[in-house]
Amino acid sequence: MAAQQPQPGGLILGIETSCDETAASVVRAGCDLLSNVVASQMETHAAFGGVVPELASREHLRRIVPVVRRAVADAGLTLADLDAVAVTEGPGLAGALLVGISYAKSLAYALGKPLIAVNHLEGHIHAVLMELRQQHTHVESPVLALVVSGGHTHLYLAREERGTWRYRNVGRTVDDAAGEAFDKVAKLLGLGYPGGPWLDALAPHGNPRAIHFATAQIKSKPHLPQTEDDGTQFFSFSGLKTAVLRHVEQHNMRPSIATRRHALEAIPHPTVTDILPLCDHPTLDLIAGFQHTVVESLMRGAFAAAARHNARAILVSGGVAANRELRARFTAEAATRAITVSFPSAALATDNAAMIAAAAWPKFLSGTHAADDLQATAQLRLG
Numbered sequence: 001m002a003a004q005q006p007q008p009g010g011l012i013l014g015i016e017t018s019c020d021e022t023a024a025s026v027v028r029a030g031c032d033l034l035s036n037v038v039a040s041q042m043e044t045h046a047a048f049g050g051v052v053p054e055l056a057s058r059e060h061l062r063r064i065v066p067v068v069r070r071a072v073a074d075a076g077l078t079l080a081d082l083d084a085v086a087v088t089e090g091p092g093l094a095g096a097l098l099v100g101i102s103y104a105k106s107l108a109y110a111l112g113k114p115l116i117a118v119n120h121l122e123g124h125i126h127a128v129l130m131e132l133r134q135q136h137t138h139v140e141s142p143v144l145a146l147v148v149s150g151g152h153t154h155l156y157l158a159r160e161e162r163g164t165w166r167y168r169n170v171g172r173t174v175d176d177a178a179g180e181a182f183d184k185v186a187k188l189l190g191l192g193y194p195g196g197p198w199l200d201a202l203a204p205h206g207n208p209r210a211i212h213f214a215t216a217q218i219k220s221k222p223h224l225p226q227t228e229d230d231g232t233q234f235f236s237f238s239g240l241k242t243a244v245l246r247h248v249e250q251h252n253m254r255p256s257i258a259t260r261r262h263a264l265e266a267i268p269h270p271t272v273t274d275i276l277p278l279c280d281h282p283t284l285d286l287i288a289g290f291q292h293t294v295v296e297s298l299m300r301g302a303f304a305a306a307a308r309h310n311a312r313a314i315l316v317s318g319g320v321a322a323n324r325e326l327r328a329r330f331t332a333e334a335a336t337r338a339i340t341v342s343f344p345s346a347a348l349a350t351d352n353a354a355m356i357a358a359a360a361w362p363k364f365l366s367g368t369h370a371a372d373d374l375q376a377t378a379q380l381r382l383g
């Protein structure tokens with residue numbers, strides 16, 4: 001049974017290294033954001049069109065110490081002021097996770113403070129919960145959380161019971177994550193990595209109805225074990241990605257894609273203003289149609305699950321939650337159903353450590369500390 005802990009200032013240092021951001025943040029009592037430092041490795045991986053695990057671990061090793069120091073200094077604190085250290089234990093890249101875990105373990109040990117392990121997906125949900133708390137907005141349990149990023153497309157039914165959050169996985173992708181589909185389609189079209197922000201910026205310049213893509217909605221998978229066929233909402237994005245590829249081939253778009261790729265390679269830090277003139281109408285229509293279809297699929301799945309589980313609040317988090325069409329259409333749909341929908345601010349939508357420190361707060365209160373032999377769990381599940 002977890003014991004109630006003393007909570008002097010509730011100052012928790014969060015550390016996140018699950019993928020390609022080295023991040024540290026200090027959050028007070030799961031609410032007040034005192035600092036938020038994110039060192040992105042985007043430039044390191046961009047040349048490869050995706051995250052290279054070995055490079056990610058090396059970059060985390062290089063940056064973890066200055067990033068943590070900066071987070072503590074930005075918060076106006078010293079390490080001795082902290083009440084706990086929280087770290088992402090998974091899911092993510094094993095080597096990358098290990099850098100954060102090893103560092104957090106040594107720090108907690110040296111300071112004589114508790115170490116708290118946080119699931120990265122739970123962190124994404126708490127990014128939204130923390131900001132709602134800051135706005136004094138109460139959300140009614142259960143909430144339906146859509147975590148949609150480069151590695152994940154999951155639906156969770158989240159419930160707070162006597163200060164502890166519990167999660168049930170009620171939906172997931174059967175193939176690609178939505179963010180992965182954004183990244184792959186952007187790469188196919190000769191755009192940079194990560195692709196989501198580029199497609200987000202370019203889509204409003206195209207006609208989403210010019211090209212029709214089918215929305216894959218898989219209610220249940222016949223080949224899955226019976227126990228899994230329990231009304232779980234399944235998403236699928238690989239068919240859509242293939243449909244975009246087929247469209248590119250059928251409409252002979254390869255030469256214009258190659259021209260665009262070469263032109264962009266010559267620009268050190270391209271902006272949308274640089275990219276837009278390099279995209280013809282058929283390309284912009286393709287982007288708009290693709291994004292519209294992804295958002296449609298996420299929307300159908302999330303609202304169906306909310307209805308099924310009687311959730312009156314939807315929280316959308318993860319990198320793809322930054323998408324403007326997604327935000328606008330979820331908000332409009334929620335208004336017709338008397339459901340609230342909340343998103344993290346842009347800074348907390350993508351990977352960060354504030355969400356880890358925030359998710360650690362209820363665990364700190366209940367004395368749920370990590371074991372001394374905490375390991376990285378690349379495939380860690382939530383719920």
Ligand code: KG4
Nearest residue numbers: 149150151179194196200319320323350351
């Ligand atoms: O949560 P996140 O930073 O890292 C993971 O845990 O994966 O999410 C990164 C993903 C990438 O696939 C990126 O392309 C996507 O989020 N993303 C977006 C947008 N901003 C980031 N996708 C669509 N629209 C955006 N504005």
Ligand code: ZN
Nearest residue numbers: 149318319351
């Ligand atoms: Zn993430």
